Amino acid sequence: MALREQLLAVAEELRRRKTAGDKTVAVGEDTLVALRAAVAAQNRGAAGEAGAPVPPESPISRPAVAKPDDGASFVRRAPAAAEPEPIREPARKERGAALFGDSASAAKPALKIAPAQEGAAIPPAPVFTLPEGDKATRWAWLKDKVENDPVCRAHVRPGKKVVLGVGTLDAKIFFCGEAPGADEEVQGEPFVGAAGQLLTKMIKAMGVDRGQVYIGNIMNWRPEMPTPPGVEQIGNRPPTAEEMAYCLPYLKAQLEIVQPEVIVALGATASAGLLGAGSFKALGEIRGRWHSFAGRPVMVTYHPSYLLRNNSNRAKRVVWEDLLKVMERAPLPISERQRNFFLER
Ligand code: URA
Numbered sequence: 001m002a003l004r005e006q007l008l009a010v011a012e013e014l015r016r017r018k019t020a021g022d023k024t025v026a027v028g029e030d031t032l033v034a035l036r037a038a039v040a041a042q043n044r045g046a047a048g049e050a051g052a053p054v055p056p057e058s059p060i061s062r063p064a065v066a067k068p069d070d071g072a073s074f075v076r077r078a079p080a081a082a083e084p085e086p087i088r089e090p091a092r093k094e095r096g097a098a099l100f101g102d103s104a105s106a107a108k109p110a111l112k113i114a115p116a117q118e119g120a121a122i123p124p125a126p127v128f129t130l131p132e133g134d135k136a137t138r139w140a141w142l143k144d145k146v147e148n149d150p151v152c153r154a155h156v157r158p159g160k161k162v163v164l165g166v167g168t169l170d171a172k173i174f175f176c177g178e179a180p181g182a183d184e185e186v187q188g189e190p191f192v193g194a195a196g197q198l199l200t201k202m203i204k205a206m207g208v209d210r211g212q213v214y215i216g217n218i219m220n221w222r223p224e225m226p227t228p229p230g231v232e233q234i235g236n237r238p239p240t241a242e243e244m245a246y247c248l249p250y251l252k253a254q255l256e257i258v259q260p261e262v263i264v265a266l267g268a269t270a271s272a273g274l275l276g277a278g279s280f281k282a283l284g285e286i287r288g289r290w291h292s293f294a295g296r297p298v299m300v301t302y303h304p305s306y307l308l309r310n311n312s313n314r315a316k317r318v319v320w321e322d323l324l325k326v327m328e329r330a331p332l333p334i335s336e337r338q339r340n341f342f343l344e345r
Contacts, residue, residue: 074201074316075341122242123151125249130256135169138257146220146250155221157233161188165216165254172213172330173206174260174296175199176251177303178269179219181236190217191304198304199266202319205341206327214258218273220247244273255294262329263296264322267303274298288322290329299326317342 126149130138143164146152152162163180166189175191183193191199200210223239239247251273255263265271268283274293280286283302291298301322307315320341327334 074198074205122240122246125246126151128249128253130253135257139169139254142250142253142257149220151246152220155224156185157224160185160222162220163188163190163217163222164220164250165190165214167210167214167258168212169214169258171258172261172332173208173326174214174216174255174258174263175203175266176263176270176274177215177217177266178273179217179236179239180222182222182233184217185222190215194308195303195305198308202304202323205320205338206323207332207335207338214254214260216251216254218244218247218251218270220250238269239273241277244269248273252294255296260296261331262326263293263298264326265291265298265300267306270303271300275300288318288325290325297329299329313342 128145131141133141146164147162149162156162161180163184165174177191177195177199180190181193181195183196184190190196196215199215203210203213219239222233223237223243225233225235225237227233263274265274271280271283271286271291275286275291275298283300287300287302289300291300299322301319302315307319324334324339327338
């Protein structure tokens, strides 16, 4: 994984764990050294110098995902020795840094997550009605509308793209993520980076292709963070409530066009956007259960980036059980083998 992707994956996982209610994450000294080296290298790279390599033994230098291929590598159990080390739950007395900072017994924070930058003033959400016509006509109209939406455009950096969902307009299953990241705003398509590649494998494991479902996001642009002039944004921040409210009509319009049987909310931010931020404290409270949005059933599960950092069979099984419920409801055929994914040791 390239340095930038490593940093993005670490930052995203930390942010997601914070959103999920984790207060602390223990970080070993070697990881802190590697992170500092990576940041220094990134800064030097931005200034035109060669970057320092991340030490090979660093946990962040280990590949988090296998090469994109098919669902098999999502369901295939990696040999124990080859499994990436999951981020450990904080051992209170453990040496290391408390990243989320407010635990009295945790060690002194060495690294803080930057507070989310409030987005620039966001006007009220757009009000529009989809034109009459077939699904393709309505979707093409929507795509043109979002790409020319002045607010969306104003939040996208030069050379980057506003992102609408992709997939078949006859999809039974509508996956809903949070917001475009670095790869998505370049390609103009949701879930094409590391998390997206894992999502594609999860979809394959369900017995369908990425092109047979629909994949969208709560947000149509990548929430921006302050960066020095000429430097690419590193990391992502969760969208503000105002940003999500602004983009929600676009998500609703996609649902109106696709009319899926099931929506899958991936992670805490998507769930907050769909179900209301005040409706839960931690994702664990609501995942694995049916909820409702715009008259359609919503299954809440963890975001694929959670599995990028915690790819134990146990974590995969938790997500897989949620996806089995989705398959039952869609409905999709479920083989005995699929029922048992991640159970065998
Ligand atoms: N994460 C998301 O939630 N959405 C994307 O499109 C990519 C990563």
